[in-house]
């Protein structure tokens with residue numbers, strides 16, 4: 001069969017034949033709260049859901065399983081801008097029993113996003129590690145998908161109007177009228193972290209040579225893997241655990257990624273403020289963890305109109321640290337809707353570390369050297385999975401200095417004013 005799609009507005013015939021869905025597929029419709037509807041075919045679970053519609057510009061379609069199992073995508077309807085998804089199939093999620101691993105191959109036990117939107121889903125797949133199709137995997141986890149829609153048009157809308165509440169209607173629901181604006185459910189009103197964080201503390205690699213406590217806001221498995229593969233003994237704690245009561249047992253504290261609005265986790269930021277005042281050991285956070293560190297430092301978190309999702313987000317380093325050099329741009333993996341507000345000057349004792357080259361949002365913060373503290377957070381995902389490894393060293397270096405408990409960051413800095421435009425004109429549009 002020949003599939004038709006559009007490349008840059010021109011009809012384009014794709015002459016390979018692996019990806020046509022079954023003709024028996026149910027109808028499906030993606031409705032946006034802003035009034036637009038897109039009609040296509042259903043794949044995966046035959047059920048209708050509400051969620052927040054977001055797009056990812058990741059072009060590594062074989063890594064879609066890593067995005068879909070990332071707990072930070074919880075309750076989101078994920079639109080892939082890569083048109084053909086599923087041709088690599090889905091691997092088994094069981095990690096080898098004898099490895100020093102976290103037990104899963106992907107980023108968590110199952111699919112975390114609430115639905116997926118794919119221009120052209122592949123029913124047939126081919127990869128040495130694949131055990132099932134995207135469709136059957138989605139069905140097993142009760143996650144619906146829609147295919148046969150123009151994801152470029154949906155993405156163009158989202159990049160102009162911002163992340164939008166949506167409903168994926170499947171089967172008879174697809175021909176029912178679209179919901180009224182009041183009927184859309186907004187996941188950002190809920191504390192999603194509380195739904196995905198571990199309920200009880202647990203240990204990984206207990207014989208490791210440094211002891212790291214991890215506050216779990218919805219940890220991606222690769223963050224935990226990255227720590228234990230560097231031989232850290234890891235204790236994973238619920239997001240709102242009172243770390244201050246046990247902090248003397250640890251060499252460092254790590255705050256993970258996680259879904260939703262960080263302001264629902266103010267409780268954790270206030271506890272961290274206490275930690276920052278009385279505990280001099282290294283603290284590092286990724287994405288949600290970085291936002292919590294920022295809120296503890298006195299910065300404000302806000303909801304971005306567009307968010308950044310993809311594995312091709314450029315960030316500029318403003319300070320040198322380890323192998324990271326001020327003035328260099330790094331390509332990073334990202335998945336966030338919220339950010340820390342850029343203020344100039346920063347709160348005393350803190351400085352911006354990275355800045356997004358597209359929209360000037362804060363991509364990293366760190367404690368200043370004069371404070372003697374060893375704290376930093378990055379908005380992007382240095383651990384990748386999926387994404388580029390450019391900034392792996394940010395995490396690895398941090399772990400290294402956690403281990404040696406020394407801190408050196410004496411190189412040049414770039415002033416914020418020299419790189420961030422004073423006008424807001426660069427921030428009006430999502431940079432796709």
Ligand SMILES: NC(=O)CC[C@H](N)C(=O)O
Pocket residue numbers: 072256257258259260261262286287288289335336337338339
């Ligand atoms: N990947 C993450 O940790 C996401 C952080 C937060 N939930 C946001 O959307 O900004």
